[in-house]
Amino acid sequence: MDWSKKRTPLQAPDKKGVPEGLWVRCNNCREALFRKQVVENMNCCPKCQYHFRLTAKERIEMLLDDGVFEEYDADLTPADPLNFTDLKPYASRLKAAYASTGLREAFITSRGTMGGIPVVLGVMEYNFIGGSMGSVVGEKVTRAIEMSLTEKIPLILISCSGGARMMEGALSLMQMAKISAALARLHAEAIPYISVLTDPTTGGVTASFAMLGDLNIAEPKALIGFAGPRVIEQTIRKKLPDGFQRSEFLLEHGMLDALVPRPQMREYLIRSLRWFRPTESKV
């Protein structure tokens, strides 16, 4: 019997992030941990380095200098163009997402500095309908790219998404083309773009901007793929090998440039931004 169960009402481990309370339990090694210790370790388990999920805002505050940022396009709001209903109306899913996240969409566009270097940083919010990409996410990502293009500032996009949002039909699909076209312009102008993939990144997000960085890096053990594991299992009617579609698997198959544990992420990004910075003679 685990002693901590009796003493502290430990929150059920969820994938959303570090639960509230003095003590938390690691989703991976099941260790009972001081919440404070986990938070100090960038929301990673001090024992096994399990990466708890972060909110978009936590991610931004963790990466930018002094956690200071300006937000853009925060008022862009989904419009339910198909008047979509499944078991619940899309409109009420949106209302619930507004209430639980305080956001209008699954993406925050921020601008700040990292190691003194100006950067456009866009981060996906998984708690907003699984970080899915509809018209607004597509528009915000495109505007972030265009801001980076106009201002000649490096771009960092952090993915965390189940893919294109079904409730906006083909409108969601076409965001992949819209974003990729904007990235083609950034590419042509040699403005650096670093893509950071976190758990999970699948579907239309992987198959567009997440795989188009000058650098594509990922946190350890993140689920990354085009098709979701359940779809693949149903298609091939076989059990999937251990570690399939995890960051380490992608690295081994040549699909990622580096695995960067969260506690080293800021340092890694600053080092890369410095490498990309135009040399004196060019300026």
Added chain:
Amino acid sequence: MAFEGLDFEEALVALRKEIAAARSSPDSDPDHLQRLVDQHDALARELFSRLTAWQVTQVARHANRPYTLDYISMLFEDFSEIHGDRSFGDDPALVCGTALFRGQPVVVIGHQKGRDMKQRIYRNFGQPKPEGYRKALRVMKMAEKFARPIICLIDTPGAYPGIDAEERGQAEAIARNLREMSAMRVPIVVVVTGEGGSGGALAIGVGDRVMILQNAIYSVISPEGCAAILWKDARMAETAAEKLGLTASKLLALGLVDAVLPEPPGGAHADPQAAAETVGASIAKSLSELQRLTPAKLLDQRYEKFRRMGVFTLAAES
């Protein structure tokens, strides 16, 4: 050709058999034949004017529907297939090649499904793997190098969801095509001829003109997949098809395609030659418009076309 008909077209199929019999009979009455044809066309128009989204999906997937290689043989001359991505392998689910279109050198790229079970397996049910998308990209790059237009025909359930496809970077292959197609300095004309299955369709779909046949579909996910995820019940596919807005007219209304191409009465499979003529005429018209533009203008227009896609509001509260 073995017939695999749909329940709502039974009467039409019977009429088409009668028409074929009348045509091949040496002593048939021309008036009788004409009456049969008129009867077929009237019934077809009536039935097809009120198809549900789910029925349209079935027409789009019809086993007798013309496929890419059928369109190639009806619309192009001197087709030479180009195989392989020069990196891993060839992909029979996506065919590419050089050809002449009305005398003009072009490249043609399209998903290919199989007619019988052996062919279906060989073509992987029209579901490309990364090497297919990488082959398509290298053929498009060659077209760009030699200033030849690119014609793409879309007809796929989707990119293949399998272990090998994931290992070789299905997502990266699709993403790269999206980015590279948007910057290709030659005209790209896209026709959705059957199933436009999500990212696997779009990966050859970033064009200056995107047209769709009347009974083709284009969707973010298959109705079955959507039903399984959102309704937790694949049997809700019919409802999902309705909700997803995947029909040609809906896509046109949402500004996601440039034109809907009418199909012959009874659908493209009822008269493949007539369907091909419509597709050919629309490709010719698009090319003549696009070839007047400078590459810079062409790229700007292509960018703006996709840039506008999306529906949202600025409401402070909703």
